[in-house]
Amino acid sequence: MSQRTRAGLLALCLLAALWSTAFFVPLPYVIYTPGPTVDMLAENDGEETVQVSGHEAYYDDGELRMTTVYVSQPEEDVSLPELMAAYFDPDAAVWPRSSVYAPDETDESSDRESAVAMASSQDTAIAAALSELGEEIDPFVEVLDVTPGLPAEGKLKVRDVLLEVGGTEITDAQDVVDAVDAVEAGDAIPFVVRRGTKELTVEITPRQVDGDLRVGITPGIGFDFPFEVSVNISEGIGGPSAGLMMSLAIFDTLTPGSLTDGADIAGTGTITPAGVVGPIGGIQQKIAAARDAGAELFLVPADNCDGIGGVDPGGMRLARATTMHRAVQTLADWAADHDADLPTCEDIAS
Numbered sequence: 001m002s003q004r005t006r007a008g009l010l011a012l013c014l015l016a017a018l019w020s021t022a023f024f025v026p027l028p029y030v031i032y033t034p035g036p037t038v039d040m041l042a043e044n045d046g047e048e049t050v051q052v053s054g055h056e057a058y059y060d061d062g063e064l065r066m067t068t069v070y071v072s073q074p075e076e077d078v079s080l081p082e083l084m085a086a087y088f089d090p091d092a093a094v095w096p097r098s099s100v101y102a103p104d105e106t107d108e109s110s111d112r113e114s115a116v117a118m119a120s121s122q123d124t125a126i127a128a129a130l131s132e133l134g135e136e137i138d139p140f141v142e143v144l145d146v147t148p149g150l151p152a153e154g155k156l157k158v159r160d161v162l163l164e165v166g167g168t169e170i171t172d173a174q175d176v177v178d179a180v181d182a183v184e185a186g187d188a189i190p191f192v193v194r195r196g197t198k199e200l201t202v203e204i205t206p207r208q209v210d211g212d213l214r215v216g217i218t219p220g221i222g223f224d225f226p227f228e229v230s231v232n233i234s235e236g237i238g239g240p241s242a243g244l245m246m247s248l249a250i251f252d253t254l255t256p257g258s259l260t261d262g263a264d265i266a267g268t269g270t271i272t273p274a275g276v277v278g279p280i281g282g283i284q285q286k287i288a289a290a291r292d293a294g295a296e297l298f299l300v301p302a303d304n305c306d307g308i309g310g311v312d313p314g315g316m317r318l319a320r321a322t323t324m325h326r327a328v329q330t331l332a333d334w335a336a337d338h339d340a341d342l343p344t345c346e347d348i349a350s
Contacts (some may be wrong), residue, residue: 026077030100031086032093032282034289035068037266038242040249044232050253054227057253062260064249066242067268067289069282074105090312091288114238116145120220121239125246126229127273128324132251135226137273141170142222143193150209150216155202157195162219164192173219180206180213189215221273229254241280243271244299247324248331259328261335266290267299267321275324279303284311291316297334299327305345320345 040049041064048059072078074097086092101110127137143160146152162170165179166189183189188203206213231246245267252259268286270278280286283304290298291314299321300308308318319334319342321327326343333340 027080027083028097029078029083030072030095030097031070031078031082032095032285033070033086033089034091034285034292035070037065037067037289037293037295038233038237039063039065040231040242040245041252041260044234047232048253049232050249051230051232052228052253055229055254058256059253060258061262062252062258063264063266063295064245064252064260065264065266065290065293065295066237066245067266067286068237069285069289071100071282073107074101074110075107090310091285093282093284111238112145115235116218116220117240118233118238118242120144121241121243121270122231122233122246123223124221124240124273125231125243125271126225126250127223128243128247128271128275129250129254130225130229131273132247132275132324132328133254138224139221139273140224141173141176141219143217144220145218147214147216147218150214151204151207152216155204156191156193156215156217159195159222161194161222162191163194163199165189170219173221176217176219180215183213185213223273240270241268241286244269244277244301244321244324244327247271247275248327251324251328259331259335263297263335264293264295265297265299265331265334266293266295266316267297267327269299269301269304269321271324277301277321277323277327283307287311287313287316287318296338297331299330300345302345308345317342318345319343320347 041062042049083094086094131137141162143156143158146156146158162176165176168175168179170176185208188205190201190203192201204215206215229250268280279301287298295316297317297319300318302320302322319330330342334342
């Protein structure tokens with residue numbers, strides 16, 4: 001065997017080893033693919049998804065589907081073959097990991113944050129639906145989450161209403177952050193909270209975490225509702241993007257007649273207590289999921305309109321959603337006439 005042949009064989013072996021390594025070495029990317037859709041008007045484990053106590057509830061025909069996305073977890077290994085498959089899949093998307101997750105984010109912290117966002121989104125969705133119905137809603141600041149291992153653990157509880165922190169009256173979540181930042185390291189802070197029907201004061205000493213003082217709670221907005229409404233969703237689903245569809249399902253349940261006229265409607269979007277619809281991630285994958293589930297109409301947050309280019313909705317109509325009130329009107333118009341003029345993303349471009 002000549003020296004040139006041996007060199008060629010060695011080069012081929014090295015190239016094969018290089019490709020084999022490349023195929024299995026984890027790469028710093030995240031893959032988005034369509035997830036399942038969930039009908040908010042259906043039953044979940046034998047119980048209505050939207051449950052009401054203290055007010056008449058109307059369970060009619062039709063479907064209002066929230067949409068989800070499968071996303072690679074922060075610690076999940078993504079290989080070159082997986083990236084290539086996603087690249088050539090028209091319903092998938094690939095993003096740099098750094099644009100989706102923080103450098104120190106873990107599967108556990110991501111799941112925890114997602115669960116907190118979903119719990120907060122449910123309360124906000126209820127507030128938006130009741131506001132649309134003309135109900136008076138009283139907001140307050142409460143503890144949405146207590147981080148294990150940090151100073152608030154064992155002292156504060158989820159759903160504690162935050163009244164004062166360090167002598168400062170709490171009117172929004174930023175007040176809590178500012179009150180903690182205002183103390184010196186090692187100083188205890190009195191937290192005045194309402195827990196159930198009792199008011200109590202606990203002292204917590206913040207700890208330095210990554211250069212910031214932390215007590216280990218996530219503050220957020222809670223509400224006093226005139227009657228009880230709850231949304232029964234699988235714990236495996238997280239994030240705030242179902243806000244609009246939860247609000248519509250709650251509104252439909254609290255009003256006689258079918259908001260969908262018995263049809264299958266899907267959509268996505270965050271929601272504020274005032275009913276303003278906000279953007280979400282994975283819009284193309286959510287449209288694909290709704291299309292494959294057989295939805296006839298999909299509500300697109302206005303701020304996501306520039307991200308739907310190239311997506312194939314099939315025979316499903318896409319309508320732009322800006323507010324809860326406008327979304328209710330859009331569904332009413334479409335239910336009356338499936339060919340009705342609806343607000344669209346093309347309206348923005350024209």
